[in-house]
Amino acid sequence: MEIIVLPMAEEVALRAAAIVTQALANAREGDAKASATLGLATGSSPLGLYRELARARRSGRLDLTTVHGFALDEYVGLPTGHLQSYREVLTKEVCGPLGLDPANLHVPDGSGSTLDELDAAAATYEHSIRELGGIDVQILGIGSNGHIGFNEPGSSLSSRTRVKRLSDRTRLDNARFFARPEDVPTHCVTQGLGTILEARALVLVATGLAKAAAVAAAVEGPLTASCPASVLQWHARAWVVVDEAAATGLRNREYYAEAAAGLDG
Numbered sequence: 001m002e003i004i005v006l007p008m009a010e011e012v013a014l015r016a017a018a019i020v021t022q023a024l025a026n027a028r029e030g031d032a033k034a035s036a037t038l039g040l041a042t043g044s045s046p047l048g049l050y051r052e053l054a055r056a057r058r059s060g061r062l063d064l065t066t067v068h069g070f071a072l073d074e075y076v077g078l079p080t081g082h083l084q085s086y087r088e089v090l091t092k093e094v095c096g097p098l099g100l101d102p103a104n105l106h107v108p109d110g111s112g113s114t115l116d117e118l119d120a121a122a123a124t125y126e127h128s129i130r131e132l133g134g135i136d137v138q139i140l141g142i143g144s145n146g147h148i149g150f151n152e153p154g155s156s157l158s159s160r161t162r163v164k165r166l167s168d169r170t171r172l173d174n175a176r177f178f179a180r181p182e183d184v185p186t187h188c189v190t191q192g193l194g195t196i197l198e199a200r201a202l203v204l205v206a207t208g209l210a211k212a213a214a215v216a217a218a219v220e221g222p223l224t225a226s227c228p229a230s231v232l233q234w235h236a237r238a239w240v241v242v243d244e245a246a247a248t249g250l251r252n253r254e255y256y257a258e259a260a261a262g263l264d265g
Helices: 009-026 047-058 086-098 115-131 168-177 193-197 209-220 228-234 253-260
Strands: 002-006 037-040 068-071 073-075 137-140 162-165 187-190 201-206 238-243
Touching: 002 009, 002 253, 009 047, 009 137, 009 201, 009 238, 047 086, 047 201, 068 086, 073 086, 115 162, 115 187, 193 228, 201 209, 201 228, 209 228, 209 238
Parallel strands: 002 238, 037 068, 037 137, 137 201, 201 238
Antiparallel strands: 073 187, 162 187
């Protein structure tokens, strides 16, 4: 795991976008028939990263026309076309600006009215990821309680795409996107931690003091279901890109700066 601490949120977005762009360029190298796959996070954390990727696209440094995008999660129970459904959010924030074909955007199906229907949709989603050869690069944010995707504390470290109940803290954090707090759905369909770990590269972005405790627990705490993001410690190609505020709780801050300097440092 590589920890990169930068002064400002804008620099976090720029560096994370460069990592994602390079990782996608390297994906499926030598296999002209295979389409690269990009895992997509929602929420406020990756918005700057998406803006930088859109800039890379406009300058010709990034081409997502044949890339398939896979959302981390989706709410259960929102009607089709709801502005806060993650399909709608990603269509607006990714497909248009980044040139990702909406037909190549895959989102878990949260429309089922029974647990059996939702479980079947989750299994179908897992199958769709496998059919396209897995996810090459997975973009991640982190919740204030350490969740990635909607894997709340207590989630199995080997879990697959499934139905989860959202914690009160997560619903409160997400209430700003809805007209009323009670409008935030109580359940979701989310990629599991085991699913996320199978991506070939992980890029987590976090900014702001509100994420400092979660970042510290994920990076320097024990590997534990109490902090789902700590599973990044298991991954061979994971980048954690944060600003100074989000890095406030890191004990080994000086070492990360030395390591980022490379052989010349």
